[in-house]
Amino acid sequence: MTKPKWVNPTRQAHLVSLFVRSRGFCVYGEPNCTIPEHHYEVFIESLINDWKADDRETNKLDWKHERKIMHAFT
Numbered sequence: 001m002t003k004p005k006w007v008n009p010t011r012q013a014h015l016v017s018l019f020v021r022s023r024g025f026c027v028y029g030e031p032n033c034t035i036p037e038h039h040y041e042v043f044i045e046s047l048i049n050d051w052k053a054d055d056r057e058t059n060k061l062d063w064k065h066e067r068k069i070m071h072a073f074t
Contacts, residue, residue, distance in 0.1 A: 006051045
């Protein structure tokens, strides 16, 4: 099985840590939290989307840098 592109060991460890601390419920530790965005499943969706956006931006910057280098030698 191929891992999604956003997965790396640091991010995996962070997701596991969040799950262990929250026990799959509120990531902020509130025992009776009623805010859906604080619940593990919803929270990590947003977190993963942020990671994907960061990766896209990094790839874009890397491509611009590579392109600049390629054109500097022509």
